[in-house]
Amino acid sequence: MKRKIQSDRKKKDFFDKVYDLTAKIPKGKVTTYGLIAEACGIRSSARTVGWALNGAQESNLPCHRVVNRNGTLTGRVHFGDPNLMEELLRSEGVEFDDDGNVIMQKHLWIPPILERRKKKQKKSRS
DNA sequence: ATCGTGACTGGGA
DNA sequence: ATCCCAGCCACGA
Structure with missing residues (x-):
């Protein structure tokens, strides 16, 4: 039943969502791999x-705005220059802590689709 | 087709 | 608090 095609199509859809979502990250904001995955x-x-x-490295996607949940620039080594990622983020107004990690609580951006999904989510913890 | 690796994350020791 | 392990999906050898 062309299930194979569906699978392939699904994969493409996943990648497409990742690209689209990454491209929607506001300037000066960052998000995490897990958030993107969940949004997909x-x-x-x-x-x-x-x-x-x-x-997507060769694409125009702002992949430098994607960091791990800890705020670490784990993918900086893939930008050619290890410092390029941090430089780009700094130039956009993103702040780093003493550990060289992004201040997530200040720059973390959550995909609208997830915010929509959480709906009745209780208020943030203190 | 199997095995190992990777820009990750969450849970358990 | 840190360290280790298992789960997850895709891909190269």
Whole structure:
């Protein structure tokens, strides 16, 4: 039943979502692989998001705005120059802490689709 | 087809 | 608090 095609199509859809979502990250904001993965329909598999971005390096996508949940610029080594990622973020107004990580609580951006999904979510913890 | 790796994350010791 | 392990998806050898 062309299930194979569906699978392939699904994969493409996933990658497409990752690209689209990454492109929508506001300037001066960052998001995490896990958030993107969840926004794409899968709660886990944040690794696949990184792989998708790996193929998007040559694209115009602001992949430098994607960091891990810890705010670490884990993908900086893939930007050619290890400092390029941080420089780009700094030039956009993103602040870093003493550990060289992005201040997530200040610059973390959550995909609208997820905000829509959480709806009745209780208020943030203190 | 199997095995290992990776731009990750969450949970357990 | 840190360290280790398992799960997850895609891909190259």
